Amino acid sequence: QTCALPILLDRFIMKNTHLEHPEDSILSGDLTVLDWFTSIDNDISAKIDGSPAIVWGTEPKTGKFFVGTKSVFNKKLIKINYDHETINKNHQGEVADILHKCLDFLPVTTGIYQADFIGFGGDSSFQPNTIRYEFEEELTQEIILAPHTFYTTDSGDLRDAVAYPLDVRLSDTPDVMFLQPTVILDKNRTRIFELCQFARQMSTLCEFPTKQSVINTIKKHINLCIKNEMEFDDVLLECIAFENDIDINVMRLWKLVEAIKLEFFSYIVRYDEVECYLSDEECDHEGYVMWNKYGAFKIVNRAVFSSSNFRLSKNR
Numbered sequence: 001q002t003c004a005l006p007i008l009l010d011r012f013i014m015k016n017t018h019l020e021h022p023e024d025s026i027l028s029g030d031l032t033v034l035d036w037f038t039s040i041d042n043d044i045s046a047k048i049d050g051s052p053a054i055v056w057g058t059e060p061k062t063g064k065f066f067v068g069t070k071s072v073f074n075k076k077l078i079k080i081n082y083d084h085e086t087i088n089k090n091h092q093g094e095v096a097d098i099l100h101k102c103l104d105f106l107p108v109t110t111g112i113y114q115a116d117f118i119g120f121g122g123d124s125s126f127q128p129n130t131i132r133y134e135f136e137e138e139l140t141q142e143i144i145l146a147p148h149t150f151y152t153t154d155s156g157d158l159r160d161a162v163a164y165p166l167d168v169r170l171s172d173t174p175d176v177m178f179l180q181p182t183v184i185l186d187k188n189r190t191r192i193f194e195l196c197q198f199a200r201q202m203s204t205l206c207e208f209p210t211k212q213s214v215i216n217t218i219k220k221h222i223n224l225c226i227k228n229e230m231e232f233d234d235v236l237l238e239c240i241a242f243e244n245d246i247d248i249n250v251m252r253l254w255k256l257v258e259a260i261k262l263e264f265f266s267y268i269v270r271y272d273e274v275e276c277y278l279s280d281e282e283c284d285h286e287g288y289v290m291w292n293k294y295g296a297f298k299i300v301n302r303a304v305f306s307s308s309n310f311r312l313s314k315n316r
Contacts, residue, residue, distance in 0.1 A: 019289060019298045023258040024222070026199075027215050027250060029208030034196040036294040037260060038189070043167050046181040046270055047298060048146035049131040049286040049305075050116025052095055054102055057112030060156035067102040069095065070114075072158050080158070098143075105142045105175035112161065113170070115147035118179055130305065131286055132277040139177055146179040148289070165291050181272035183288060189267050195260045202256060207247040218244050222254075226302050232258070261299055268299075278304070 022033045056067045064082045066072070069091075071079040079090040087099045098117055118133060119126035121141040126133045147170050151161040170178040209215055221240050230236055237251040268288060276283050287300030 022297045039292040042292045044290040046285040047287040049129045050118045051129045055114045057109045112151040114149040115145035118144040134275040141177040142175045144177045184269045186267040206249045
């Protein structure tokens with residue numbers, strides 16, 4: 001089986017790096033995210049809570065079909081698997097079992113894709129990570145994946161790969177189901193425009209930190225507070241500012257941008273045939289990824305999902 005190369009938008013190229021939360025991006029004084037919030041020309045997709053990340057496709061340098069994890073992009077210890085013997089050499093345990101199935105059943109593609117693994121078929125309920133996904137009927141395919149990224153490389157070397165958001169739907173096969181919810185963003189976002197304008201005005205009062213080490217420490221403190229399920233009231237914001245010797249207005253701006261992000265959820269509508277549960281309570285998807293000419297950021301309710309992920313990591 002083959003899969004055609006999708007047509008992608010060059011203006012929405014993403015670096016093959018970790019996506020940042022919108023509110024964290026302003027800590028350095030970079031206000032690009034406010035333009036990102038108010039851009040009209042966007043693409044948006046659901047952020048599926050799968051694990052591990054699976055990468056597959058045809059390696060340009062060799063012309064061979066491969067499967068792997070994100071380690072295919074490693075600068076030094078590269079783990080590209082062309083056959084079952086290589087999988088056994090490079091991987092162990094559950095990851096190896098998943099890759100064996102992927103090698104057997106994924107359609108041979110001319111391009112390179114990345115997806116999150118949801119589970120093996122034969123069930124209607126899957127919990128690859130924090131969220132449990134419930135389908136109406138038992139899925140009969142061998143593997144279920146949630147694809148989200150496409151890669152190209154001019155040099156033929158995967159270490160130079162450039163990531164693109166996947167803006168086409170991959171066709172299911174008898175052996176593989178691709179979970180790709182339809183997501184629509186309301187363009188009439190007057191409230192978002194007003195809040196972003198207020199954030200721009202507020203930023204003129206801020207004295208932003210210039211050292212990246214300080215910014216990284218602030219992010220660690222923020223994540224620690226989220227992990228401990230602390231409320232980001234003005235007292236906590238003042239404590240973070242004091243501990244890092246920064247302007248309190250920077251943390252207040254951070255809080256405002258977080259509020260803009262949470263308001264943004266009300267303009268997102270998704271359509272799919274799966275229900276999501278966190279413990280026993282029905283919930284939305286983990287979040288969304290939106291990209292436009294100003295960049296790509298993840299839209300996640302950190303108070304709900306990030307703290308759950310922290311607890312899951314601890315239990316593991």
